[in-house]
Amino acid sequence: MYTYNEFDHAFVRDRTEEFRDQVARRIAGELTEDEFKPLRLMNGLYLQLHAYMLRVAIPYGTLSAVQMRQLGYIARRWDRNWGHFTTRQNIQYNWTKLDDVPDILDALADVEMHAIQTSGNCIRNVTADQFAGVAADEIEDSRVWAEIMRQWSTLHPEFTFLPRKFKIAITGSENDRAAVKLHDIGLRMRRNDAGEVGFEVIVGGGQGRTPIVGETIREFLPKQHLLSYLEAILRTYNLLGRRDNLYKARIKILVAAVGIEKFAEMVEEEWLDIKDSALTLDAAKISEIERHFAPPTYEDIAEPVAPYDAARFTDPAFATWTRTNLFPHKQPGYTIVTVSLKPAGGVPGDATAEQMEALADLVEKYSLGELRIAHEQNVVLPYVRKQDLHKLWQALGEHGLADANIGLITDIISCPGLDYCNLANARAIPIAQRLSRHFADPALQSEIGPITLNISGCINACGHHHVGNIGILGVDKKGVEHYQITIGGIADENAAIGKILGPSFPAEGVVDAIDTLIGTFRKIRAEGETFIDTVSRVGINPFKETLYANH
Amino acid sequence: MKVTTKVMTANRLGDGAVVYLADDNNWVLALDDAEVADGDDAAAALEARAAASAARQEVVSTYLFAVSVSDTGIAPVSQREIIRAAGPTVGTDLPATTPLV
Ligand code: HEM
Ligand code: SF4
Secondary structure, three states: OOOOOHHHHHHHHHHHHHHHHHHHHHHOOOOOHHHHHHHHHOOOEEEOOOOEEEEEEOHHHEEEHHHHHHHHHHHHHHOOOEEEEOOOOEEEEEEEOHHHHHHHHHHHHHOOOOOOOOOOOOEOOOEEOOOOOOEOOEOOOOHHHHHHHHHHHOOOHHHOOOOOOEOEEEEOEOOOOOOHHHOOEEEEEEEOOOOOEEEEEEEOOEOOOOOEOOEEEEEEEEHHHHHHHHHHHHHHHHHHOOOOOHHHOOHHHHHHHHOHHHHHHHHHHHHHHHOOOOOOOOHHHHHHHHHHOOOOOOOOOOOOOHHHHHHHHHOHHHHHHHHHHEEEEOOOOEEEEEEOOOOOOOOOOEEEHHHHHHHHHHHHHHOOOEEEEOOOOOEEEEEEEHHHHHHHHHHHHHOOOOOOOOOOOOOOEEOOHHHOOOOOOOOOHHHHHHHHHHOOOHHHHHHHOOOOEEEEOOOOOOOOHHHOOEEEEEEEEOOEEEEEEEEOOEOOOOOEOOEEOOOOEEHHHHHHHHHHHHHHHHHHOOOOOOHHHHHHHHOOHHHHHHHOOOO | OOOOEEEEEEEEOOOOOEEEEOHHHOEEOOHHHOOEEEOHHHHHHHHHHHHHHHHOOOEEEEEEEEEEEEOOEEEEOOHHHHHHHHOOOOOOOOOOOOOOO
């Protein structure tokens, strides 16, 4: 893992001290809210419906056990005993008090964490594939590059006041697990014909009120040019991006307006000037960062791992879990474990202080002290020896963390919606809770097969509803919560925006509506088809017809 | 229900708690204790008092919202204000321990 150097430590401490002073002056009445608001937002502090919400960055989703334990401690000491993991690899504390926040930031700084650039029109926390560095299908560890981008973008003077917030995501594998086509800039590590590794650069994607799948602006960018090329893109956007209209200020609008070819030309022109500037990453700089992400010393473990296979044979519930929650590891004898934060009837992404501490203890014992947060709002244990899996699973079960539903219909992404969020039109979490209860039967879930079901409480799309195989969007219809349903959204390398099926449903109708869609799918699916396969084959009409049959 | 019936709300500066303006410029936690403005003049008076309080750094984000008043008390009209008054409808029933089947 990356560990802070002296500069990082001093910088985060200084920032916390500065904010402590600003909070004190606010409480003493020396700063008005208008003066204070931009300052608190620069430190990730929002005012939500019921309290202050603090958004803490988890850069590229990587956490040490020590950091996770501290997140649990913060939840217990300064919040209401839980935290909410989000789709942007952040954790949000929903119930903080203004004058506690400097202490919380200090507690975060103790473990090399902070809330800087989790709000505002700057380059936000760079997100990455949660399996980076360990996935069997990976070309290279994308965290090295995410870390390089973190250092470059943090307090970048030129890009602190962009036209709008700016989101960058990276994946190191052909199989995109970071939704890179739905970010302002998406990066995919690729190998060119000569066998060199570089980046495919995708630009202009995003969700929100105008969902757009990003387009490739450059098929192959050599590694050493990453920062100069990003700088050229951002400079072009910073100059030309609209500032007159909040809704048209994202880079996706600019790219759509000028066209990808013209935009690429402008970027290339800008790039020529800075290509060989100080932004060029020399081999020494890259290997210095790589050192932080050097693979651990793995044990030599021969496959198959007999005790693991035996446990699967004798314990069917364990076997079920291993089928859904594991992902192939680079190293023989090891596996990647995704721990579901989506129990039946639970709040997607919520973890209690006790659960966070339990996860910290468990990764110290079973996963080299490291974990990850996935944008699907789950937790990942990246280095688990197969022989430890049965014990690990039992221990997870003691803390309500053994649900076997990763990638299934109850693995729902949901934003906070109207229960917390100031911008919401409707609630999202209770819909997720009802649906996860409705589909709780493991046999039914397994029969339905892989599917994504995403819910947002408003068009801002924090819950990624546009790119859910099934998407649910909360809308306000004459003051009553309603829900619009889309199908056909995809968030991976084949990214697509879902299509609206028809008029929205009141809250009471949502579970039935989704049940109808699933019923239709089970009736018309061809052998072995997933939900999205069927939608791709037959289109939305068969679903639309059954859904509105009685209308 | 009269649409002109309104209550002044805000978030308390220190902890962000939802509060309502009551007599004597007190900010109270219970909606039933709030002062109800009937008509535009009364609403404007609440706004002036709230602005003064915000200037004293007591509260932030002040605004009026529609309520209906009946024998059982004061009720917000919008879902958003119902949730602000009653608290989140979720989040307190944290993930129950999932037993191993
Ligand atoms: C304080 C609560 C929140 C506020 C005020 C807020 C605000 C917004 C706004 C205004 C947008 C639209 C941006 C645009 O299209 O330009 C947005 C988008 C988004 N937010 Fe949030 N959000 C909140 C909470 C969250 C949470 C909890 C998550 C993660 C679960 C999240 C993740 C996202 C994502 C992924 C998008 C889509 C961005 C895109 O690709 O265009 N936000 N949010
Ligand atoms: S999608 Fe809307 S309701 Fe949900 S968190 Fe984002 S801004 Fe809030």
